[in-house]
Amino acid sequence: MSTSNRMIVLEAAIGAALVAAGVWVGSPSDLWMGTHGFHPAWITILVLAARYGTRGLLVALAITVAVLAGVATALGEPLTGLADRTANPSDLLALGAAILVAWIAMLHESRLTRLTHKLEDAEGWRKDAIGVIDALHDNVALLRSRHDRIDRSLMVWRDVASRMESGDPMQAGKAALELSSLQSGACGGFLQWWDGISLRALTWSTREPASDQIPRDISVDRTARAAADLRSAVIISRVEGATADDCDVAVPLLEPQGRGVLGVIGLRGVLPDHLTEADLQTLTMIADWLAPTIERSMHVRRPRAMEIVRP
Numbered sequence: 001m002s003t004s005n006r007m008i009v010l011e012a013a014i015g016a017a018l019v020a021a022g023v024w025v026g027s028p029s030d031l032w033m034g035t036h037g038f039h040p041a042w043i044t045i046l047v048l049a050a051r052y053g054t055r056g057l058l059v060a061l062a063i064t065v066a067v068l069a070g071v072a073t074a075l076g077e078p079l080t081g082l083a084d085r086t087a088n089p090s091d092l093l094a095l096g097a098a099i100l101v102a103w104i105a106m107l108h109e110s111r112l113t114r115l116t117h118k119l120e121d122a123e124g125w126r127k128d129a130i131g132v133i134d135a136l137h138d139n140v141a142l143l144r145s146r147h148d149r150i151d152r153s154l155m156v157w158r159d160v161a162s163r164m165e166s167g168d169p170m171q172a173g174k175a176a177l178e179l180s181s182l183q184s185g186a187c188g189g190f191l192q193w194w195d196g197i198s199l200r201a202l203t204w205s206t207r208e209p210a211s212d213q214i215p216r217d218i219s220v221d222r223t224a225r226a227a228a229d230l231r232s233a234v235i236i237s238r239v240e241g242a243t244a245d246d247c248d249v250a251v252p253l254l255e256p257q258g259r260g261v262l263g264v265i266g267l268r269g270v271l272p273d274h275l276t277e278a279d280l281q282t283l284t285m286i287a288d289w290l291a292p293t294i295e296r297s298m299h300v301r302r303p304r305a306m307e308i309v310r311p
Contacts (some may be wrong), residue, residue, distance in 0.1 A: 008052050010138065012060040015044030016067035024071065032081025037090035041068060041142075042233045053106035057098055106111045110311075164289055169297040173203040176290040180204070180265055183282050184249060187231045187269025192224065193253065193294055194263055202263070221249040231261065233280040235272040235286075248272055251280075251287045253294055259301045 019041045023031050033039055042065045048056030069079060085091050125173035173191040180189055190204045222242045227234045227250035234247050236242045247266035255262055265287055 004052075006056070007055055008048065008059050010065070011051075012044065012056075012063040013067070015047065015060065016041070016064040019064065020067050020071045021042055024075075028075075030081065031068055031075065031077055034087055036248045037083065037088070038094060041065075041093060042091070042094040043122050044103055045098050046094070048100040052103050053109055054102045056105070057102040061098075085181045113276075116234055136181055142172060158160060163292070167296065169204055169294055172290055172293040174205065176265060176286050177203065179286050180251070180283055182268055183252035183279060183286070184270045186249070189268065190247070190264075190266040192264045192266065193263055193298070221246050221250070221266060224250040224266045226250065227252045227264055231285050235270075235275060235280075249275065249280075249283065251283045253287050253291045255295060256288075256292055262291055262298065265290075
């Protein structure tokens with residue numbers, strides 16, 4: 001028996017006991033109160049019918065009749081009064097009223113159950129909506145952060161593009177090294193150009209603490225030499241005899257027309273295994289972007305040997 005059913009039985013038993021006690025005090029010689037039109041027992045039955053619907057009606061009716069019959073038997077009264085009550089118009093009217101009350105209570109309980117389910121559904125929708133709103137807030141924050149990064153990236157690209165197009169080989173070389181380092185993750189790099197005899201340093205950069213030692217001529221760098229000979233970007237793992245002293249990646253600067261070698265971009269501190277062919281193509285595009293500036297500068301003056309500008 002569920003908790004609610006036990007509660008109905010308990011309330012019905014208490015109500016029937018109170019009614020039996022009251023009737024015994026008021027009419028000790030006739031518990032069925034045959035001379036009265038309405039028996040007080042209907043009070044308990046109507047109350048439980050209103051509280052619990054048909055369950056309360058049936059349980060209260062059964063327990064009340066059983067309690068009154070038991071008390072009457074204990075007092076030695078006949079049960080003929082119960083039979084008389086079943087034909088009493090007042091009792092029949094009270095029974096009809098109890099059935100009507102139980103039906104209304106049942107409708108109310110059914111409506112309350114539906115409303116409870118709707119409330120539970122609404123609560124679930126509310127939680128889902130809160131989850132969606134939180135997700136939207138997270139997405140908005142992510143989009144804002146991406147917008148900020150894109151805005152900063154555009155500023156960087158605008159600055160790099162202006163220096164690449166400035167016509168100053170030194171500024172354009174620094175910009176090309178910055179782009180190459182961003183693309184490859186290099187810790188440092190060198191820009192060498194061909195002076196007619198050998199490759200000489202034009203500019204260089206590094207993320208490491210500044211060194212007083214001038215980087216050695218890349219003309220003896222095996223990776224750089226391989227890039228110049230092959231006229232394509234190479235990585236150290238593909239160069240025979242290359243050591244840790246050589247560049248990790250080297251990209252040649254080629255003439256826009258004749259495709260002669262103008263110089264080499266050498267990068268250090270790169271993990272060659274992490275570079276893809278697409279990365280090498282991007283580095284080649286950067287070198288091709290820089291090549292016209294270097295070519296125009298070579299027509300104006302010959303580079304000074306071992307000219308180095310530290311950023």
